[in-house]
Amino acid sequence: MFEQLPTVPTSQELLDKAFRRASRAEDNESMVRNAGNIISDNLSNLVRKFPSFESLPPFYREMADIIVGVDAMRISLSRLAWASKQARQITRDSVGKMKRSKAQDSTPLRKAAFGRLSSVMKSIEKDLAFLNDARNMLRKMPTIDPALPTVLIAGYPNVGKSSFIAKVTGARPEIASYPFTTRGIYVGHFYRDDQKYQVVDTPGLLDRPMDERNEIERQTMAALNHLQGVVLYILDPSEHCGYPLQSQLRLAEDLKSSLELPIVMVANKADILRYESIPGMSTETGQGVNDVLEMLVSLLK
């Protein structure tokens, strides 16, 4: 989604480029025109290449907002658009003056125009730096595709979430960095009847009680609600994971009240302990895993 974002030059880089181009011109008028055009064209191209956030799918918009702040980006982009217009205006003014004062040496006018272009660029220095940071962060983000039906895996650590992903998606999952976890999120895929599904594991997010979550994590939970998804809550009734069954059941209730997506609860490690009240599976032996997958697929249809 954000792979296409352009690199954003610093003010100084863009000025250097503009003046370098200007230095190749024959006369003062062309020098100003070259410099002004480079600046205004580059800035308006940048504005055009950033997405208009209203048109983004809600999941991406919310994630972009969490990561960099959509309002802040919008403000910086409008300042770039303003600077682009300014550069055009300065060029027009300066060239006009040069034409009117034909007889005199136009070097002072050219220098004045360059000075004004420099101060316009100076005034958007922070915006350019911010947009470049934003671009770098957004580019690392994608991987979860809100257009695909999605299984979000939840459950305490060591209950078998990674084992489940490995079992159903085969290949090693892709890892993407999101702000709510330093461990990255894991995304794998599987197909059923030509339909692609994604399976997402979010270490640090759906594996612990809600009251421990910070603002970013809560916002991320809200963004997850925009996915076309179901939550697979993996329980480890054997308690080999190190967490009492009671705590695990409490977390499941917690997620039910904080997520709008349907939740399927499954008891893993059925090879060690059979738990009668909900469907069982073993991501170790593979027993029951396919039935669970079929259940998820039918819910996602």
Ligand SMILES: Nc1nc2c(ncn2[C@@H]2O[C@H](COP(=O)(O)OP(=O)(O)O)[C@@H](O)[C@H]2O)c(=O)[nH]1
């Ligand atoms: N006996 C048994 N062990 C399992 C099963 N699933 C996972 N494990 C083990 O439980 C541990 C944690 O599994 P992992 O998939 O990393 O859990 P995660 O922290 O929820 O991702 C590993 O040592 C697995 O080998 C299972 O179905 N049966």
Ligand SMILES: [Mg+2]
């Ligand atoms: Mg894991």
